[in-house]
Amino acid sequence: MSQAGEIDVINSNPQIPTMFITDVGTAIPIANELNVFGVGGIVTSGAGNTITITGGATIATTYTANTGTAAPALNNINILGASVAALGVPVATVASGSTVTLNVQRASAAIASSSANAGIASFDSAAFSVDVSGFVTLKGGSAAIDSIGVDATSGTGTNPVVPTVAGLITVNGAVVAAGTNPIRTVSTLPNTYQIQNQISQAIASTDATKIGLSNFDKVDFTVDSNGFVASTYTKSFLFGGM
Secondary structure: OOOOOOOOHHHHOOOOOOOEEOOOOEEOOEOOEOOOOOOOOEEEEEEOOEEEEEEOOOOOOOEEOOEOEEOOEOOEOEEEEEEEOOOOOOEEEEEEOOEEEEEEEEOOOOOOOOHHHOOEOOOOOOOEEEOOOOOEEEHHHOOOOOOEOOOEEOOOOOOOEOOOOOOOOEEEEEEEOOOOOOEEEEEEEOOEEEEEEEEOOOOOOOOHHHOOEOOOOOOOEEEOOOOOEEEOOOOOOOOOOO
16 A cells, blocks of 8 residues: 655655755755856866866965065965165065065166166156157257267366266367467366367468467557458558659
């Protein structure tokens, strides 16, 4: 004799799970089936009466930097950026405690090209222009002059003449004693040169190397606003016959 009615699976078979509790939410089988999927690199596989969960990212316990190591604090690592003085290392990471700092060195002046001396910089707005792409040009777009060649040197002068650390070259005008150089450039001090003009001199015959600056006796000469020199005397010439 059989009894008709519904079968109470839950109460009759308490060992069969009917709800699966997860970290977030619950899952209930439908038609006696429960889906088990993996995300974030996790893969699930089933065989027989076994479900295998594999993969997933490995959580780092230490972080190695150029200098030092860092360990997470409360599962957190602090990553900071900083500019530092020029050290010969353009970019470096420094770890301490739970913090990793990315250091970028500032630019420096060097005597030769070296990638180790590369660094971030700002530019004097009086001398340079920087566009929105970070492209740097000289004001006016002209080429830089880093030295000036001269005709000669004297004293502590140099050839070529180079600027001071402030980028300054001093140019003076000077009158010098009569010689064989009507006009020339002479470096007389570091970062300085003169444009020298010699004074005139009396000579026996024409010579272009002896020309120079002169002034004139106003009793004997007149000089107009254009610098034209004329004699104040009127000479007469008498011609006679025999």
